[in-house]
Amino acid sequence: MIEPLFSKDISGCAIVGIINTKGKPIKGDVITEAISVMHERSNGLGGGFAAYGIYPEYKEYYAFHIMFLDEGIKESVEAYLQEKMVLVKSEDIPIRKKMSFLNTPILWRYFLEVPQSKLTPKITEEDYVVSIVMNINKRFKGAFVFSSGKNMGVFKGVGYPEDISRFYRLEEYEGYLWTAHGRFPTNTPGWWGGAHPFALLDWSVVHNGEISSYGINKRYVETFGYECSLLTDTEVIVCLLDLMIRRHRLPIDIALNALAPPFWSEIDSMEKNMREALTALRIVYGSALLNGPFSIIIANSESMIGLTDRIMLRPFVAAKKDDFVYMASEEAAIREICPEPDAVWSPKGGEPVVARLEVQI
Amino acid sequence: MKIDARGMHYRELNERIHDAVLKGIKEIDIVNVLGQRYIGTGIGEKVTINVYGTPGSDLGAFMDGPVINVFGSCQDVIGNTMNNGKIVVHKDAGNVVGLSMRGGKIFIKGSVGYRTGIHIKAYKDQCPVIVIGGKAGDFLGEYMAGGILVVLGIFGREKDPIVGRFIATGMHGGTIYIRGSINKSHVAHDVSIEEIDENDLSALKNIIQEFCDAFGITDPNSILSHQFLKLRPKSHRPYGQMYAY
Numbered sequence: 001m002i003e004p005l006f007s008k009d010i011s012g013c014a015i016v017g018i019i020n021t022k023g024k025p026i027k028g029d030v031i032t033e034a035i036s037v038m039h040e041r042s043n044g045l046g047g048g049f050a051a052y053g054i055y056p057e058y059k060e061y062y063a064f065h066i067m068f069l070d071e072g073i074k075e076s077v078e079a080y081l082q083e084k085m086v087l088v089k090s091e092d093i094p095i096r097k098k099m100s101f102l103n104t105p106i107l108w109r110y111f112l113e114v115p116q117s118k119l120t121p122k123i124t125e126e127d128y129v130v131s132i133v134m135n136i137n138k139r140f141k142g143a144f145v146f147s148s149g150k151n152m153g154v155f156k157g158v159g160y161p162e163d164i165s166r167f168y169r170l171e172e173y174e175g176y177l178w179t180a181h182g183r184f185p186t187n188t189p190g191w192w193g194g195a196h197p198f199a200l201l202d203w204s205v206v207h208n209g210e211i212s213s214y215g216i217n218k219r220y221v222e223t224f225g226y227e228c229s230l231l232t233d234t235e236v237i238v239c240l241l242d243l244m245i246r247r248h249r250l251p252i253d254i255a256l257n258a259l260a261p262p263f264w265s266e267i268d269s270m271e272k273n274m275r276e277a278l279t280a281l282r283i284v285y286g287s288a289l290l291n292g293p294f295s296i297i298i299a300n301s302e303s304m305i306g307l308t309d310r311i312m313l314r315p316f317v318a319a320k321k322d323d324f325v326y327m328a329s330e331e332a333a334i335r336e337i338c339p340e341p342d343a344v345w346s347p348k349g350g351e352p353v354v355a356r357l358e359v360q361i
Numbered sequence: 362m363k364i365d366a367r368g369m370h371y372r373e374l375n376e377r378i379h380d381a382v383l384k385g386i387k388e389i390d391i392v393n394v395l396g397q398r399y400i401g402t403g404i405g406e407k408v409t410i411n412v413y414g415t416p417g418s419d420l421g422a423f424m425d426g427p428v429i430n431v432f433g434s435c436q437d438v439i440g441n442t443m444n445n446g447k448i449v450v451h452k453d454a455g456n457v458v459g460l461s462m463r464g465g466k467i468f469i470k471g472s473v474g475y476r477t478g479i480h481i482k483a484y485k486d487q488c489p490v491i492v493i494g495g496k497a498g499d500f501l502g503e504y505m506a507g508g509i510l511v512v513l514g515i516f517g518r519e520k521d522p523i524v525g526r527f528i529a530t531g532m533h534g535g536t537i538y539i540r541g542s543i544n545k546s547h548v549a550h551d552v553s554i555e556e557i558d559e560n561d562l563s564a565l566k567n568i569i570q571e572f573c574d575a576f577g578i579t580d581p582n583s584i585l586s587h588q589f590l591k592l593r594p595k596s597h598r599p600y601g602q603m604y605a606y
Contacts, residue, residue, distance in 0.1 A: 037396045040371070040417075269546070311499065311527075312475040315437055315456055330436050331455075332396030332415045344434070345518065346455065346474050348525070349499065 012184035013208035013314075014038035014161070015196075016328040017297040018337070019177040019304040023359040024323065025053065028170030031178040034326075034333045036162040038182060041208075041329060045190030046183025047164035048156025050147075050197040050204035051175040052301055053361055058111045059151035061088050062129055067105035067192055069142030074106055077136055077143045084132055086113040093155070099167045101159045105192055109153070126201055126246060130226075133200060137229045144193040144230070149202030151361070152301060156181075156195035164195075176361065177304055179297050181206035194232045202301045203241050207234040208329055209314045212292030220287035234296075240288050241298060252305065252354065258285035260310050260350035297327050303356045312349035319344040325355035362386045367393035371417060375399055382406050394433075401429050407446075418455070421448050424465075437474070440467045443489070449575045453495065453517075462489040462508070468575045471495040472517035475525070476503050483507030483535060492572045499525035502592070506534040511568060513540045513584060528552075529592050533599055537592040538565060540584070548592065551599035555591045565589065 016034045020026055031049060055063050064081075068074040081087060093107040114125045133145045147154035152175075155168040161182040165171075181196035197204040211217065211233040218228050221239040224247070228235050237259075244255040258281055261267075267278045282289070293313030298305040306327040308316045319326040319334045319341035326334040331344060347353050362381055366374050374397050381389055387408050391400070394414030401410050405425040412420075412431045421429050422441035434452035440459045448467045456474035459467050464487040472495030479500070481489045489508035495517030501524050502510050514523035523541050529552040538557070548554060557565070566585060573581040 040398060312456060315474075317455075330396060330417070331434055332417060332436065335415050336395055344453075346453075346498070348521075349475065 012041035014041035014182035015206045017179040022323040023176045025174035028173045032165040035180040037333045037336045042182030046195035047161030048195045050179045052152040052177035053175040061111040064110040065147035073142040207296045209294030256352045258288045306353040310350035318353045363390045371397040467491045476500045478510045480504040481508040496521045502529045504531040508535045510537045
């Protein structure tokens with residue numbers, strides 16, 4: 001698991017997302033069918049899924065999905081979790097054991113509570129959980145927390161996404177929001193931890209493209225205590241979102257504007273209030289700007305958001321049907337699971353598509 | 362001849378199309394198409410391929426003669442480096458329509474994504490033509506070297522402009538016709554914006570007539586009677602000195 005498989009191939013990558021805005025459950029097979037239509041966009045070096053609403057019985061607890069290189073490191077991490085958190089339940093993540101993949105790690109999940117004694121007025125529960133995740137990923141060699149939100153989970157590995165779905169028995173899960181990714185690694189290694197989605201708390205991101213500004217973005221989030229340890233650029237998007245939206249309390253639309261702001265030439269031609277606001281945003285959050293080609297689907301427990309780079313260097317299509325909103329790299333992936341949408345459209349570069357959950361889950 | 366493409370991999374589908382063309386079949390209907398790439402690629406015969414569904418990217422790449430009718434929307438890069446023939450799309454198309462196209466025609470009833478007609482070029486009697494019935498995204502005619510691009514703006518999302526930003530960036534040949542008005546600040550500096558003349562109108566008449574015939578639009582004059590703008594590069598080599606000085 002820890003030996004990354006270095007490769008440099010032509011770029012592809014597939015992303016897809018579905019949300020039912022009324023919170024109705026969707027089975028794991030549905031998203032698997034959609035992503036498998038785009039098989040050609042992946043090369044078997046990474047596939048993964050994020051699912052929301054899948055642990056209703058444990059929805060009060062943080063669900064950690066952790067991959068371990070061996071039993072030894074698992075014991076060390078479990079001792080650390082016992083010390084830092086309240087362990088409610090621990091079990092192996094159900095898998096089809098007969099399916100074999102390259103360097104399959106030990107996959108385990110933990111439902112955890114934060115001991116109130118650990119919190120101070122300055123450290124919120126979520127800050128505390130983020131610090132635990134960062135600590136394990138950085139200090140425990142051979143262990144990675146790849147999912148840490150409530151009532152959600154990430155399932156990923158080195159393989160085609162449809163095979164990864166079967167491996168994790170995703171047809172047995174139901175959630176109101178799913179995202180999926182098929183990977184075609186270009187600049188960074190194909191390994192279990194490097195598959196998408198990347199997640200922190202209930203944020204998850206799937207990404208097609210590459211972030212040319214990674215160095216700037218990474219150094220910026222590091223000044224706020226985040227550590228990027230998964231050897232791939234997408235991870236930094238999760239950190240930026242957590243920083244701007246959870247810690248700095250920016251509204252989602254404004255945070256997205258910081259990731260993909262209008263060009264200066266456009267800002268200059270805006271009316272005064274907008275011009276001043278966007279100028280301020282670009283100055284304060286200049287280091288959050290994502291440069292390079294990308295289309296991404298961001299999710300949390302309340303919403304699913306699609307966004308491309310400002311000059312549309314990666315494809316992105318959205319569609320609507322009744323309570324469902326779909327987003328994908330290719331229209332064919334949407335039509336596989338929704339043959340006749342009410343509307344299908346290609347958003348403009350940098351124009352976010354936001355689908356919000358309309359009920360409390 | 363009819364091929365049911367449901368669940369079929371693109372390799373098998375394209376082999377069956379090529380086999381049929383070799384056998385001399387002149388018209389092929391492909392139903393239940395969903396995401397299969399490269400349909401019609403590299404075919405040099407004058408055949409007709411009717412596609413029902415949502416074909417995958419690179420439809421009609423390198424093709425040199427066929428007519429492809431798509432009864433649905435297309436994804437990215439249709440008509441990639443196409444040399445001759447015609448692609449008729451009854452809904453929308455994605456990004457990079459007609460990449461480096463050098464001949465033939467692409468008619469799209471609806472709207473298109475970014476970079477339509479990127480680096481299309483004309484040579485001797487070869488002149489590629491792309492007509493968009495709806496709206497076009499940013500970078501229309503990027504690095505355009507020859508041929509004709511027409512954007513009608515009749516269909517598509519009401520709130521979208523007829524053409525997006527960065528129009529004709531790097532254009533150094535060919536002509537773009539836009540029906541209606543555009544934001545001139547979005548047009549590249551080395552490109553002129555002119556009124557059309559009689560020669561333009563007669564060229565447009567033929568093109569619009571063929572476009573209307575393709576989609577059963579009965580009144581081409583209602584399209585033609587509207588104002589058109591013409592975009593042309595100001596010089597043959599606008600970037601000739603860019604790296605030398």
